[in-house]
Amino acid sequence: MTVTTPARVTTLEVLAQLVDALGDAVSTASDDVAFARSDKSGHVSEAPPIAVVTARSIDDVQAVMRIATSTETPVVTRGAGTGLAGGAIASAGEIVLSTLAMNRLLEVSIDDELAVVQPGIINADLNRQLEPHGLWFTPDPASRAISTIGGNIATNAGGLLCAKYGVTRESVLGLSVVMADGRLMEFGHRTVKGVTGLDLTALMIGSEGTLGVIVGATVKLRRLMTGAAAVLSARFDTVDDAARAAAVVTSSGLRPALMELIGESAMAGISAHLRMEHTGGSRLILQTDGPGAASEAEAISAIITSLGGECEVSLEPEEGERLFAIRRAFHPAMAALGTVLIEDVCVPRSQLPAMFAAIGEIEKKYDIIIPTVAHAGDGNLHPNFIFDGDGPDGADVPADIWAAAGELFQAALRLGGTLTGEHGVGLLKRRWLRDELGDDQLQLQRQIKELFDPLGILNPGKVF
Amino acid sequence: MTVTTPARVTTLEVLAQLVDALGDAVSTASDDVAFARSDKSGHVSEAPPIAVVTARSIDDVQAVMRIATSTETPVVTRGAGTGLAGGAIASAGEIVLSTLAMNRLLEVSIDDELAVVQPGIINADLNRQLEPHGLWFTPDPASRAISTIGGNIATNAGGLLCAKYGVTRESVLGLSVVMADGRLMEFGHRTVKGVTGLDLTALMIGSEGTLGVIVGATVKLRRLMTGAAAVLSARFDTVDDAARAAAVVTSSGLRPALMELIGESAMAGISAHLRMEHTGGSRLILQTDGPGAASEAEAISAIITSLGGECEVSLEPEEGERLFAIRRAFHPAMAALGTVLIEDVCVPRSQLPAMFAAIGEIEKKYDIIIPTVAHAGDGNLHPNFIFDGDGPDGADVPADIWAAAGELFQAALRLGGTLTGEHGVGLLKRRWLRDELGDDQLQLQRQIKELFDPLGILNPGKVF
Structure with missing residues (x-):
């Protein structure tokens, strides 16, 4: 990565301007700048960035971008830093703009099934705050306990539930964006339909911090599912059998909320990690939800059995969690290897x-x-x-x-x-x-x- | 509208180039050019366009755009011309590029629940061809019997079923686009997830012919709903009562496939047109579908009655059609006025x-x-x-x-x-x-x- 700060403005001058404008929101503490050199990919940048600015408001973000523009200093916007592609990694000569402190749920509308949030709110925290309202933000990246909505939007995060409930793009109605030069723009609508002009909301979603800084979002919510979910866990001799069974389930028109396929060497690693008996083969773990959860699970179980899978079904939350624990153990099992x-x-x-x-x-x-x-x-x-x-x-x-x-x-x-x-x-x-x-x-x-x-x-x- | 063809190239020269490249695909017949001066808005342009080119292939579209670029001649892309905002109206000095003859369904994948289509295929024709496969393209603009998928995409068309099934944007995976200079580009994916680069597919959707010419689309399909739909028709004294009842239905978490509200003067006009007894007030017409159609209809009926609505429910297709005929009569009733x-x-x-x-x-x-x-x-x-x-x-x-x-x-x-x-x-x-x-x-x-x-x-x- 090259340092693009022009020679006429030194890094120290940039830092002085940031401190002047933003005071103690600016940190050069070695822990802070070191943390911003990496993300969950494990990749580490060549050198620490200039500083980490923890914005507390849209004004703060605008102030940073104005200084960045006038000094031509690169800015890396960062939420919780849970990315897996190095998208929020910062290096020498760069300002890290953290939105992690802008973490409030600003509004919930039950009637309009939407929420207005700041970008730094953690996905799981948002859902905890929505639960009493009977509402739910459906995008569920595996990182949902630690990743921000701003980051989810910047990467158009997916997750386990997307086949049924869609990716992040389908859950964002509008965005507040601070542009490179510090101007604030409002893209999109509070309405579920709207075709005035080009869809710049969609253009921002998945743009990974390259087009602007997301400082607010109006997101679409769903009603919380009622009733217990059903969990199915099926063993197949080969991953090919399991993958074909997954395709048949989809072709049948049934719509499990999630359908996770675990390959053969993944199952071997998980078995070793969980000290469970390793019976070989591959596994398909599914969940059905909503009022038809039990009957859908039964129909899926019949398909799986007819294709040679050995299927367990559970309608009890605890038992379901036990079946699903195999999938949850995947990442720790891999990290152990x-x-x-x-x-x-x-x-x-x-x-x-x-x-x-x-x-x-x-x-x-x-x-x-x-x-x-x-x-x-x-x-x-x-x-x-x-x-x-x-x-x-x-x-x-x-x-x-x-x-x-x-x-x-x-x-x-x-x-x-x-x-x-x-x-x-x-x-x-x-x-x-x-x-x-x-x-x-x-x-x-x-x-x-x-x-x-x-x-x-x-x-x-x-x-x- | 100003004519932007540069003085150095006359309209006749443009026409000669078009005929040379595209032969009898080029029409200057007065009916054809007159038709392209208007759309379903009723607005008529100041003067007829140069010609209507009925493209039969992507090559044809590219040929038109190359000529248009080299001669700086405006191009109005047009499907069936069913728009209501004058988006496909052409005037003097403009080439009309019709995609209406590129109307084939190129591929259906049941396993991937997608279709690849040419832009000129009529929405209802696509659905007729999908039906034997048990699949369905959900966007349902009121014009679906006469409007093209290309036009649906160019306007991000909505319809009656969007609250439950989403707008056109949610049903498009990828687009083939001929750019202004004639180059062909492929945006998007065949996959339901995909975050490689900026979302230019979404940017094209709703761009109304201003960014490029849509020459192909990969669209997402759904399984056809099984079982009969239920139709509810409810009378309220005022439109305010009906609108509040609609809000309560939505807040209840029930999800009717459609929920049409007819205002007071609209009901008066429809009653006169259908020569039915006019009982005054406003009307809410709903439809539920899927396996829970009947029970959902019952729950909605209870809500409506509790709010002072007089509600009829039908589970019979013919009777349901009779209830829904009131909504269908709206446009003819207005046109009669x-x-x-x-x-x-x-x-x-x-x-x-x-x-x-x-x-x-x-x-x-x-x-x-x-x-x-x-x-x-x-x-x-x-x-x-x-x-x-x-x-x-x-x-x-x-x-x-x-x-x-x-x-x-x-x-x-x-x-x-x-x-x-x-x-x-x-x-x-x-x-x-x-x-x-x-x-x-x-x-x-x-x-x-x-x-x-x-x-x-x-x-x-x-x-x-």
């Missing part, structure tokens, strides 16, 4: 068996294991590359692992899929962006970026 | 009673009636301004009607709403665009438009 590169491709769901086959080929070619789970309802796979991170390069991903990952991305693209279903491009997937978008579209996307950010100060080096 | 300006504001649904009150005030102030129906589940109102269109200006909307409409738009904006819920800005709402977007956002939107269309040849004079 070594340093992990968590990947995130998405293919048309009919191509899940083919994608698992492609992963098997790559495992053989590179002589590695790539334990994989998938959100089978929407074809989104998380292949986990495990490597020894205790070497001289620390958590940096070795070249052969990136080579294997590169083949995996190409396989996903060949199957009609995409590089990233829900984690974003960030820093770590930039080199494959052109493979998916092509030269012409990449150029067009860069031009849009330049329009929003003519000085190139918004999260430079990310995505594009 | 005079020339109609069909408006399209959207407010947060809790503001429906306030918006009906505002309409009442405007009726009094201007001494007119504004019969109104609303998609009550999403706060989208269609106030109908009736005027005498037999005067010297034909179907042109008189100044006082536009003044009343202007007040109506301002009222919608004051209530947190938008100028247009589903019809688009087109030609007829441009003058209010700034009121909703503000100067800064309007400028940004125009800059995006310029990026896609540096010569300003794509549907000039529309939206911006």
Whole structure:
């Protein structure tokens, strides 16, 4: 990453202007700036940023952006730093703009089924505050206990429930955005329909901090589901069998709230981690919800059994949680095996068996294991590359692992899929962006970026 | 509308180039060019366009755009011409690019619940072809029997079922787009998740022909609903009572597939048109679908009765159709009263009673009636301004009607709403665009438009 602060303004001058305008919201404490060098990908930037500014208001954000513009200093907007693609990692010469303290739920409308929130509110905190109103913000990234709504929006976060309830884009009505030059803009509506002009709300969603700073959001809510959910856990001999069963469940028209597929080496790792008997094979874990939860579970169970799966069904919350614990143990089980590169491709769901086959080929070619789970309802796979991170390069991903990952991305693209279903491009997937978008579209996307950010100060080096 | 063809290229030369490249796809027949001067708004352009080119392929579209770019000739892309905002109206010096002959369903995937279509396919034709597969494209603009999917996408069409099933944006995965200079681009994915780069698919949806020509779409489908739908028809003394009842139904967490509110003067007009006894008051017509259709209808009926509504429920398709015939008669009933300006504001649904009150005030102030129906589940109102269109200006909307409409738009904006819920800005709402977007956002939107269309040849004079 190159330092783009012009020579005429020193880093110290930028810092002085920030402190002058924002006082103790500006931190240069080594812990703070060190924390901002990394995210949950484990990747660490080359050097610490200038400072971390913890904005308490839209005014604060505008003040930072005005200073950044006048001094041409790069700004990395950051929520909780839970990204997996290096999208909120900051390096030398950059200002980190944290929205984590702007964490209030400003308004709930039961009648309009919407909430107005500040960007720093944690997804799970929002849902805790919505629960007494009988409402629910459906996007549920696995990070929901620790990630912010602003970050969820900036990456168009997915999650486990998306096949039934949609991704973040489907749950955002409007956004307040501070532009690179400090101007505040309001995109979108409070209404569920609205076609006045271009859809800049959608353009912002998933833009990973490259177009503006999200300082507020009007989000669409759903009624909380009533009644207990049903959980199904099914064992199949092979991941191919499990993936085909998942496809049949979807084709049947049944709509489980979640359908998680756990590959063979993933199950082996989880079994070892949980010290459970490892019976081999692959597993499909599903949940149905709403008034028809029990009858849908029964219908799905019949399909699974007819396809050779061994299926357990539970209507009891505690028992359901026990069945689901296997899926929850995936990440800790992988972390116990070594340093992990968590990947995130998405293919048309009919191509899940083919994608698992492609992963098997790559495992053989590179002589590695790539334990994989998938959100089978929407074809989104998380292949986990495990490597020894205790070497001289620390958590940096070795070249052969990136080579294997590169083949995996190409396989996903060949199957009609995409590089990233829900984690974003960030820093770590930039080199494959052109493979998916092509030269012409990449150029067009860069031009849009330049329009929003003519000085190139918004999260430079990310995505594009 | 100004003619932007540069003096160095005459209209005849443009026509000669078109005929040379596209042969009999180019028509200058007076019927064809006259038809393209208008749409379902009734507005007619000042003069006929140069020609109507009926593209049969993406190559044809690219050929037109290359000629248009090299000669700097404006292009108006047109589907079935069913718009209500003048978005596809063409005038002197313009090429009309019709996609109506590119009307094939290219692919259906049951497993991936998607279809790939050409832009000119009629919404209802697509659904007829999908039905044997047990699938369904949910966006249902009232024009679905006559409007194209390309047009639905270009306007982000809504409809009656959106509160439950979403607007067009939620049903489009990817788009093939021919740019102003003739290049073909592919935006979006075949996957239900995907966050590689900026969401240019969403940017195209609702852009009304100003950014590019949609030449193909990958659309998301749903399983056809099984079982009979239930229809409810309820009479209330006042539109305020009916609007409040609609809000209570939504607040209850029940989710009718459609919920149509018919205002008092609209009911009077419909009663006269259908020669039914006019009992006064307002009406709410609802439909529930899916396995819970009957029980949901029962629950809604109880709510309506408790709020003073007189409610009929039908589980028989024929009887349901009879109840729904009242809503279907709205447009013919209005057309029988005079020339109609069909408006399209959207407010947060809790503001429906306030918006009906505002309409009442405007009726009094201007001494007119504004019969109104609303998609009550999403706060989208269609106030109908009736005027005498037999005067010297034909179907042109008189100044006082536009003044009343202007007040109506301002009222919608004051209530947190938008100028247009589903019809688009087109030609007829441009003058209010700034009121909703503000100067800064309007400028940004125009800059995006310029990026896609540096010569300003794509549907000039529309939206911006």
